[in-house]
Amino acid sequence: MITAAVVDDDRMLLDGLRSWLADVPQVRLVSAVATVDELLAGADGVVDVVLLDLVLRDASVPADNIRRLRAAGSRVLMISTVADRSRIVAAMAAGADGYLTKDHDLKTLVSAMEEVAAGGTVHSPELAFAWAHDKSPTRPRLSPKELQVLLDYASGLTLKSTARRAGISPNTAKYYLDRVKDKYQQAGRPAYTKIDLACRVREDGLGDGAEAWNRG
Known part of the structure; x- marks a missing residue:
């Protein structure tokens, strides 16, 4: 109830x-x-x-x-x-x-x-x-490497595969991913799971042209 x-x-x-x-x-x-x-x-x-x-x-x-x-x-x-x-x-x-x-x-x-x-x-x-379409200063701003890790991980890759594609260690990939999660959570948008992150990618129209979008 x-x-x-x-x-x-x-x-x-x-x-x-x-x-x-x-x-x-x-x-x-x-x-x-x-x-x-x-x-x-x-x-x-x-x-x-x-x-x-x-x-x-x-x-x-x-x-x-x-x-x-x-x-x-x-x-x-x-x-x-x-x-x-x-x-x-x-x-x-x-x-x-x-x-x-x-x-x-x-x-x-x-x-x-x-x-x-x-x-x-x-x-x-x-x-x-x-x-x-959020243009406020609190909108999550991701670095190119954070964005790459987010997109690959949210697409369904494992953390190890995400790291391999980015040319970094799994520990470094996790560091970038934790930063992405923290930025979204500070903006009041949940980003605890891979499903959450996939939702954020879809909502924000990330992907092709995402770097330009991120620069605002």
């Missing part, structure tokens, strides 16, 4: 989600409120997943909202109509676990909540687009 809360100042959306989630046996909606302050003040235990609107009318800062919810022990799935790429990227960097626009259906929403509750990250097309 996943406990969930919604923070959104659209009353129609709150009522709609109450109705939607009432028929989902694996999700229990415990709160539907307009502000993070209201949620935290009335919280009775840790909520597994909070559906958080990106921009609220109380003028709260999205990144602050995310950090407060994460500090309270909840994972955060952003839901919004806002397509501002910089805000989406900033929300992920602040610790959000995914982003969905509000035009998705119930099945997609529930799947996203299950993924987030299990410790994963929701990679919607909108989020991938925002990352691929």
Whole structure:
């Protein structure tokens, strides 16, 4: 059973989600409120997943909202109509676990909540687009050797084969790979496994012309 809360100042959306989630046996909606302050003040235990609107009318800062919810022990799935790429990227960097626009259906929403509750990250097309076009200073900048190691390893090669192709030792290849992972994690983008790295390559459009992309 996943406990969930919604923070959104659209009353129609709150009522709609109450109705939607009432028929989902694996999700229990415990709160539907307009502000993070209201949620935290009335919280009775840790909520597994909070559906958080990106921009609220109380003028709260999205990144602050995310950090407060994460500090309270909840994972955060952003839901919004806002397509501002910089805000989406900033929300992920602040610790959000995914982003969905509000035009998705119930099945997609529930799947996203299950993924987030299990410790994963929701990679919607909108989020991938925002990352691929991210021009912020915090966007991961990879050296040519880091990029080569990332592309070869994420394509399915072993670390030993990756090192051989790059003309370096396995220990050096691991050093470059660890640097790549660290840069993505500092940007709020998970890069723990080979699958994670393959997702980052796909999202960022790396490959042909990647060196020019990386230079920005």
